[in-house]
Amino acid sequence: MVAHFGAGVFLLIQLISIISFITWLNDFCHSEKYAVRCHVQMMLLATVAYVICILGIILMYIWYTPQPSCLLNIFFISWTLVLLQLMTSVSLHPKVNAGFLTPGFMGLYVVFLCWSAIRSEPAEEKCIRKAESPTGKGDWFTIISFVVAVLTIVIATFSTGIDSKCFQFKKDDAPEEDDVPYGYGFFHFVFATGAMYFAMLLIGWNPNHAMKKFTIDVGWTSTWVRVVNEWLAVCVYIWMLVAPIIWKSRQVATSNV
Structure with a gap:
């Protein structure tokens, strides 16, 4: 249970860090x-991001909905398209006016999460078209994916641990001379939760689930973890766009009282 909680915390921290970077890039531009x-x-x-998003959604429809009975995959992909439209609509609202860049990049992130969620479905699932390859060749693809997953988690852990200031509610405008760009405690905390997250990938988020040879992050539990992470990402992103407007309106209402 501790590892499950720590892995969930790592996903949340990574999510906030990614959204903070996207919003920072948008504000900078x-x-x-x-x-x-x-x-x-x-x-x-923004144009390239939206083209990749639409292309990814079309390819997922082609690859992962070979039959009309694949209702769950159709729902995942269609809902991802709806979320992409929702993020774009909120971002382009006159009161928000965040432009196309942030929803485009967030669209890439949620499309990737949707794809990884469907890819985490069990191999016996008929709605997933497996590439026919000679015996043993598929294992090499799995090993390469494993190495890429390790590198991705390490990079995400380092970048998130160093970027601890994006999680501070109150930031100091005048840092001291001997101030370091990250907190030691927060860095090790993120690294520990990242290790828990990687452990969950190895067991498919289910300690009672028997993983096959050369498989990583496969199972219905892994699928739903990624789906919920996708939906949570959209909620957090929309809240970060809408929250300043809500707080500002409340301050105006309070001052008028």
């Missing part, structure tokens, strides 16, 4: 100093 210079690059990046 919209700043007065770089707004004119980065306008073309922003539109190009």
Whole structure:
């Protein structure tokens, strides 16, 4: 239970860190100093992001819904498309006016989570088209995926642990000379939760589930963990867009009383 909780905390920390980076990049490009210079690059990046999102959704429909009876996969993919439209609509609302860049990048993230969730479904699932390959060749693809997963988790752990200031509710405007860019305790905490998360990948988030040889993060528990993570990512992103407006309106209402 402790490992499950720690892995969930790591997913939440990683999620907040990713959204913070996306919003920081958007604010940086919209700043007065770089707004004119980065306008073309922003539109190009946003366009590429949306094209990849739509292409990914189309490919998932082709690969993972070979039969009309694959209702669960159809729901996952269709709901991802709805969430992409929802994030775009909220971002383009006149009161928010966050542009296309942040929902485009968040769209890439949620499409990736949807794809990884469907890929985590058990191999016996008929709605997943497995590539036919010679015996033993599929194991090499699994090993390569394993190595990539290790590198991804290590990079995410280091970047999240160092970027501890994005989780502070109150930031100091004048840091001291001997101040380090990260907190030692928070860094080791993130690394520990990252280790718990990787352990959950190895057992498919289910200690009672027998994993097959050369498989990682496979099982219905893993699928639903990623699906919930996708939905939570959209909720957190929308809240980060809407929260400043709500707080500002409350402050105005309080001052008028």
